[in-house]
Amino acid sequence: MDSATLVAVVSIATAGITTGFGCMGPALGEGRSVASAMTSLAQQPDAAPTITRTLFVGLAMIESTAIYTFVVSMILIFANPFWNHFLSQAGGK
Amino acid sequence: MIVPNVHITSDQQIFWQHGFVKLNETIVTTWAMMIAMTLGSWSITRKLATERTISRWQSALEMVVTAIEGQIKEVGLNQPEKYLPFLGTLFLFIGTCSVCIVIPGFTPPTGSLSTTAALALCVFIAVPLFGIREQGFAAYLTTYVKPTPIMLPFNIIGELSRTLALAIRLFGNMMSGVMIVGILLTITPFIFPIVMTLLGLLTGSVQAYIFSILAAVYIAAATRVAKPKPAAQAKPEPSSA
Numbered sequence: 001m002d003s004a005t006l007v008a009v010v011s012i013a014t015a016g017i018t019t020g021f022g023c024m025g026p027a028l029g030e031g032r033s034v035a036s037a038m039t040s041l042a043q044q045p046d047a048a049p050t051i052t053r054t055l056f057v058g059l060a061m062i063e064s065t066a067i068y069t070f071v072v073s074m075i076l077i078f079a080n081p082f083w084n085h086f087l088s089q090a091g092g093k
Numbered sequence: 094m095i096v097p098n099v100h101i102t103s104d105q106q107i108f109w110q111h112g113f114v115k116l117n118e119t120i121v122t123t124w125a126m127m128i129a130m131t132l133g134s135w136s137i138t139r140k141l142a143t144e145r146t147i148s149r150w151q152s153a154l155e156m157v158v159t160a161i162e163g164q165i166k167e168v169g170l171n172q173p174e175k176y177l178p179f180l181g182t183l184f185l186f187i188g189t190c191s192v193c194i195v196i197p198g199f200t201p202p203t204g205s206l207s208t209t210a211a212l213a214l215c216v217f218i219a220v221p222l223f224g225i226r227e228q229g230f231a232a233y234l235t236t237y238v239k240p241t242p243i244m245l246p247f248n249i250i251g252e253l254s255r256t257l258a259l260a261i262r263l264f265g266n267m268m269s270g271v272m273i274v275g276i277l278l279t280i281t282p283f284i285f286p287i288v289m290t291l292l293g294l295l296t297g298s299v300q301a302y303i304f305s306i307l308a309a310v311y312i313a314a315a316t317r318v319a320k321p322k323p324a325a326q327a328k329p330e331p332s333s334a
Contacts (some may be wrong), residue, residue, distance in 0.1 A: 051168065053306070060303040064258050067265035074272070 003088040013072035013082050022069025054079045104202045104207060123202040127325025128190060157185070161305075168309040169317075176312060179219055183212060184305035187263065194270065194290065201297070204267035206260065213260035216308045217252070224315030233315070261306060266300045 003032040041048060106118035114162035137150045147155075157247045163180045190201040224233040236246045270293035277286045 001329070015312055025316045049167070053164075054305060056299065057310070060262065060300070060307070064262040064265075067262055070269055071261060074268070 002089060004083070007080070007082050007086055011076045011083060015076040018073045018076070019070050022072075023066050026062050026066035030059055033062065034057055103202065103205050106200075118200060119202045119205040119208060122174070122190075122200065123208060124146055126186065126202065130185065130189060134321060162308065163175070165309050168306065169313040170309060176223070176309065179215075180305045180309050180312075183215070183308060184301055187212070187304055188301035191267070192294065194293055194297065200271055201267050203263055204271050206264045209260040209264040209267075212304070213256045216311065217256040219308075220252075220311045220315045223312050227316035228318060230275060236315070255307075255311070259304065263300055263304055266296055270296060 033055065037051055040051050044051075105222040106123060107115055108118065109116040110250055126314060134154065136244075137148075137154050140148075142148065142150060158177070158181070162173040165176055165180055166240055186201055192202045193199050194201055203212075221233065224236070228236075238245050241246075270289070272285045274289050274293065277289055318322070
């Protein structure tokens with residue numbers, strides 16, 4: 001197995017693992033926050049605008065960690081610098 | 094390559110190139126959006142009326158402006174008209190970009206990291222400017238050493254990392270929408286991409302809201318005048334700031 005193949009294999013596998021594990025934590029966190037927001041909404045329907053706004057902002061904050069892992073895995077698959085390096089080396093030969 | 098036609102950003106789609114100067118898709122769509130929005134709002138505000146009946150376009154624009162003003166006020170900025178030009182522009186630009194993904198062949202300029210980094214840099218620069226205008230130069234700088242001077246590096250890192258987070262969050266959301274539709278078109282090209290475009294519309298609108306509300310929150314945190322000296326300001330405010 002030459003270096004380019006090794007880079008491809010490791011990149012693809014790591015991209016999957018990154019997104020898989022990176023989605024777990026934010027999913028749990030978002031579930032908890034939505035659950036408590038629903039509880040608060042049921043208890044105090046009058047505070048709905050404030051709760052909804054803070055819920056959205058908080059969800060975006062939590063979700064951004066999942067987005068980071070997604071961006072990393074997209075870079076690993078579509079714009080991998082190491083892969084491009086070995087590809088250019090192979091082309092230069 | 095296995096996937097030759099998938100670009101991670103619309104920067105790589107180059108229409109015209111002359112030496113160093115490149116005209117890529119991001120620039121073209123950004124300028125198209127800017128021209129469309131400027132011309133639209135110019136033609137609406139050209140003939141504003143205060144009679145009992147106003148044109149329906151003016152009514153729509155007034156609804157948008159009033160809604161943005163109300164949201165800014167709810168974050169804690171008591172004079173929304175000071176911040177409306179900046180925050181409203183951010184919201185309207187990102188929101189229109191997100192909504193325009195229903196146009197076939199349109200890739201939103203916010204799906205490129207260059208655009209989102211530029212928007213985040215605007216927020217990064219605007220927050221200290223608003224803070225200095227509200228608190229004064231020295232008073233704003235002392236907020237960086239506020240709890241203890243040990244917190245100074247963490248405050249600075251926080252400023253930088255939240256700018257990075259703003260850029261990456263918007264980029265990741267918009268890019269993922271475009272990319273998921275692109276990938277689905279090769280797998281199940283009949284109905285499912287439309288459903289994902291619908292989801293993309295929703296997340297795009299939410300991201301426009303999030304981006305501008307986060308900018309408003311940051312500005313509100315920077316412009317918050319210290320509690321012990323309420324008389325120092327020109328305008329005495331009621332107790333709840």
